[in-house]
Amino acid sequence: MSPAARLAVADPRDRLIVALDLPSLRAAEDVVSKLGDTVSFYKIGYELGFAGGLGFARELIGEGKKVFIDFKLHDIGNTVARGVASVAGMGASFLTVHAYPQTMRAAMEGKGASPLRILAVTVLTSYDEADLAEAGYAAGVDETVRRRVEQARETGIDGIVCAPTDAAMVRGVLGPKRAIVTPGVRPAGSAAGDQKRIATPAAAIRAGADHLVVGRPIIASPDPAAAARAVQAEIAAALAAA
Numbered sequence: 001m002s003p004a005a006r007l008a009v010a011d012p013r014d015r016l017i018v019a020l021d022l023p024s025l026r027a028a029e030d031v032v033s034k035l036g037d038t039v040s041f042y043k044i045g046y047e048l049g050f051a052g053g054l055g056f057a058r059e060l061i062g063e064g065k066k067v068f069i070d071f072k073l074h075d076i077g078n079t080v081a082r083g084v085a086s087v088a089g090m091g092a093s094f095l096t097v098h099a100y101p102q103t104m105r106a107a108m109e110g111k112g113a114s115p116l117r118i119l120a121v122t123v124l125t126s127y128d129e130a131d132l133a134e135a136g137y138a139a140g141v142d143e144t145v146r147r148r149v150e151q152a153r154e155t156g157i158d159g160i161v162c163a164p165t166d167a168a169m170v171r172g173v174l175g176p177k178r179a180i181v182t183p184g185v186r187p188a189g190s191a192a193g194d195q196k197r198i199a200t201p202a203a204a205i206r207a208g209a210d211h212l213v214v215g216r217p218i219i220a221s222p223d224p225a226a227a228a229r230a231v232q233a234e235i236a237a238a239l240a241a242a
């Protein structure tokens, strides 16, 4: 299967998801206001989520934006299923869980008939071989990602979060109908920070990613809207060439 096989996305802006990793509602409102209509999809994780960000997520949804809740759930099945049901009730579009079979099954049960899509996180993009070994895993990154995607596929999961460097392999295992979402995306010349398995927006798209998550290269830019437009232009060019 060609790695370029990917889901149709009605609004091309939805290919870019901006991570609102910011310490306060005021900071998030400022970035969202600077991004305006350029960005249609936002990700809310621990930092903003624990600083009032869930109410802000509801506001964004009310204004017609899409929201990805990135809390990477992992708990006993009952707790995961009930937590997922609450997120489904918010009207969020994406929610992450860790790619453990029991957790993924519980999440898929918890979302019920809602349009919320459950994404399974395989191996964090800040991990390399040494980090996995330090955490006690005998298998390396490729083998661990592959195994988790196989298990995720068996649970009927809606999509996968993986590094852009894993996306072609993941697409081959997952098939064309489920979403691949890649953080660890860095426009040429931008700092990697703590990310270890990274690629440019064009390379991520060529590898088969459907949605790209970009945080610091946009939210820390002096002109976030220009930075977002540059990523969107790179995505569009890569899609046109695929």
Ligand SMILES: O=c1ccn([C@@H]2O[C@H](COP(=O)(O)O)[C@@H](O)[C@H]2O)c(=O)[nH]1
Pocket: 019, 021, 045, 070, 121, 123, 124, 125, 126, 161, 162, 163, 183, 184, 185, 193, 195, 213, 214, 215, 216, 217
């Ligand atoms: O494997 C993963 C899973 C999630 N993330 C999240 O994506 C963004 C990336 O932000 P950058 O500033 O562009 O590095 C961040 O919110 C992470 O929590 C990830 O990076 N890797």
